Amino acid sequence: MKKITRQKIIETVKKLYMDAAVYLQEDVLMVLTNAYEKELGLAKELLRQIIENQKIAASEKLPLCQDTGIAVIFVEWGTEVIYEDGQPVEAFNEGVRQAVKEGYLRASVVDDPVFERKNTKDNTPCIIHFELTKGDKVKITLAPKGAGSENMSALRMLKPAEGLNGVKAFVIETVRKAGGNPCPPIIVGVGIGGSFEKSAILAKKAILRKVGEPSKHPQYAQLERELVKEINELGIGSMGVGGNITALAVHIEYYPCHIASLPVAVNIQCHSARHMEAEI
Numbered sequence: 001m002k003k004i005t006r007q008k009i010i011e012t013v014k015k016l017y018m019d020a021a022v023y024l025q026e027d028v029l030m031v032l033t034n035a036y037e038k039e040l041g042l043a044k045e046l047l048r049q050i051i052e053n054q055k056i057a058a059s060e061k062l063p064l065c066q067d068t069g070i071a072v073i074f075v076e077w078g079t080e081v082i083y084e085d086g087q088p089v090e091a092f093n094e095g096v097r098q099a100v101k102e103g104y105l106r107a108s109v110v111d112d113p114v115f116e117r118k119n120t121k122d123n124t125p126c127i128i129h130f131e132l133t134k135g136d137k138v139k140i141t142l143a144p145k146g147a148g149s150e151n152m153s154a155l156r157m158l159k160p161a162e163g164l165n166g167v168k169a170f171v172i173e174t175v176r177k178a179g180g181n182p183c184p185p186i187i188v189g190v191g192i193g194g195s196f197e198k199s200a201i202l203a204k205k206a207i208l209r210k211v212g213e214p215s216k217h218p219q220y221a222q223l224e225r226e227l228v229k230e231i232n233e234l235g236i237g238s239m240g241v242g243g244n245i246t247a248l249a250v251h252i253e254y255y256p257c258h259i260a261s262l263p264v265a266v267n268i269q270c271h272s273a274r275h276m277e278a279e280i
């Protein structure tokens with residue numbers, strides 16, 4: 001058994017959130033650069049600015065977007081890990097709190113969503129998804145999610161008879177309706193199957209996959225390729241100015257579902273596709 005302390009979780013979460021706000025991963029940079037090389041006109045210039053902005057953020061150690069998001073955290077907790085410092089969720093929130101303070105991240109979380117909407121001033125509480133895994137490690141993936149792209153996401157309970165065409169139509173409709181609002185070029189995470197909530201979590205997980213890495217399932221990989229093509233034919237382009245590249249990738253995750261259901265969730269990720277992971 002391995003013991004993990006509150007302080008270790010706090011330090012890890014703080015670093016992940018501060019780094020994620022500033023640095024894009026190599027795979028994201030690579031697809032943005034590829035998009036820049038292929039794009040034309042004003043959309044090309046905007047891609048140049050997006051890439052330049054990322055370089056400035058990294059060299060100045062400043063957040064690459066003013067919306068430093070709500071902290072979404074996926075935790076894979078090994079069953080051989082002991083935690084004796086109380087409730088681990090508290091340590092995750094403390095890490096977020098310290099990152100906001102030390103990293104000068106924007107406080108964007110309100111306590112009550114309808115009535116009070118009072119800013120908690122430290123981006124707590126974060127959103128945590130725990131999963132038990134084998135072993136003595138804790139893997140933490142932290143993805144700050146801005147509202148511009150999150151608000152353009154959607155979920156629909158399709159009838160099973162709507163099938164593949166229904167899935168495709170819903171994904172395309174969601175991206176078309178979003179237009180320039182989610183700061184394209186976007187990564188489109190699609191969760192298919194499970195239940196209402198499971199499909200949403202799958203869609204969120206899908207945007208964390210290495211950009212452009214296809215689904216391991218050949219039919220879903222084919223569907224991903226078809227959706228990227230059809231989305232790019234919409235012509236929304238970078239920041240909605242029109243162009244050839246609206247989606248950098250479509251990633252699909254799937255799960256078995258009820259015989260009478262076909263849940264489909266679409267989680268849209270803006271070009272500030274931020275996430276960092278660590279294992280402790």
Ligand code: SF4
Pocket residue numbers: 065066067068145146147148149181182183270271272
């Ligand atoms: S959608 Fe993304 S890039 Fe646009 S403002 Fe929000 S976090 Fe920033």
